[in-house]
Amino acid sequence: MLETSPRGSARAAVLCGVGGQLPRLKVGNDELAERLDTDDAWIRTRTGIRSRHFAAPDEATSDLAVAAGRRALANSGSAAVGTVIVATTTPDRTCPSTAPLVAARLGLTGVAAFDVGAVCSGFVYALAAGTGLITSGVTDRVLVVGADVYSRIVDPGDRQNAVVFGDGAGAVVLRAGHATEPGALGPFDLGSDGAHEDMITVQAGGSRLPFDPARTSHAERHFSMRGKEVYRHAVSRMAGSAQAVLEQAGISVGEIDLFVPHQANLRILRTVATDLGLSFERCATHVQEAGNTGAASIPLALARSHVDSALTVGDRILLTGFGGGLTWGSVLLTWPSLPPAVEPSRPEEGVAS
Structure with missing residues (x-):
């Protein structure tokens, strides 16, 4: 049975922390224009993008996910969660999933951890999964991370896509709460x-x-x-x-x-x-x-x-x-x-x- 508050609202997932991470390397349009036979005006007119961040050669999706997750946990006031969900199209490896590594590097060994692969919808899907785990009583706190390193899968010579995609990670912490409170x-x-x-x-x-x-x-x-x-x-x-x-x-x-x-x-x-x-x-x-x-x-x-x-x-x-x-x-x-x-x-x- 779902927990209810004195006001009768059902158990819900409540956002209680947020954090983000972008790689150090920031690349402006002019840098790409030199090798893609284009210019800043063409890129801005079609995409609105002025710059993007690219991961370093030794920087993987898990690195960005750990940094964003750490910030979200700190923002939530607690480093403890029962589940880690990573939404990504660019996992560190095809097998295994990236979430268990992220959890371990955050000191969360032993918790449930899995990836969600829904491409750019992945974060919303992961939020839904985390919400379901909380409302069903399986866990009380979930770290949800969206992380991608598109620079690994986009052809750097692809004029249409190389100017659009960047790398980064964002994360939120969800806790058990009630549907009537802020954050639900x-x-x-x-x-x-x-x-x-x-x-x-x-x-x-x-x-x-x-x-x-x-x-x-x-x-x-x-x-x-x-x-x-x-x-x-x-x-x-x-x-x-x-x-x-x-x-x-x-x-x-x-x-x-x-x-x-x-x-x-x-x-x-x-x-x-x-x-x-x-x-x-x-x-x-x-x-x-x-x-x-x-x-x-x-x-x-x-x-x-x-x-x-x-x-x-x-x-x-x-x-x-x-x-x-x-x-x-x-x-x-x-x-x-x-x-x-x-x-x-x-x-x-x-x-x-």
Whole structure:
């Protein structure tokens, strides 16, 4: 049976900590333009991106995830959790999953730990998984991390994609609480359409097409995306999913204080906000400085907004994501009272240790 508060509200997952991490290396448009036969104006016009961060050669997804997770745990006031979930498309290895390593490096050996693979929707899916574990009574505290190192899978010579993606990690801590208190998550909306699984993909490296230098092409070994089709699906699915959550919650878009979409590119963000009837001023963005960081983009945007003091207790926040699969998802969140957070772009010492 679910715990209930004196007011009768059901047990819920409550956000109680947030943190982010970007790699040290910041790469501006001019640096990419030199080798991609393009220029800053072309990149900004099509994506809105000015810069992005790339992981060092010895820096893996787990390194960024550990740093972001450590910051989120510190922000929550406790280093103890019962579960670690890492949403990523770029795990350290195909096998095993990255979450157990992240947990161990955070001193959390023995806890449940697993990865979620839903590409850029991964963080919302991971939030749903963490919420389910808490509301069912399996655990009382969950660390949810979104982390990706796209520079490992995007062809650096790919003019269309190399300018869009960056590396990073963002994390939140969830605790057991009640649906009426600030920080409570829900309702959720999740969906997928596998008929379009080849729209955003890395063809080689799995059981369908194992990596083989003699049999797989250069293109098959790198990330590919059909941009125009992705644009249409991303706008439609994010707006539709976000609207579904508002309908479940019984509130209007006018009651949303901050909209935090997956940071795909600035054009998509503006279009989704317009389709929802939201002014762009209520849309959290950091894609201009960090690029598309995959599963890390939503928690990084939350961390950035918290650092900037753009959120107040009780603010209604709408999160929505879209990614390969195809997958999409949204969730509503009321903002809790949190201690000040550390600037996501300020590197920690020894992050890759």
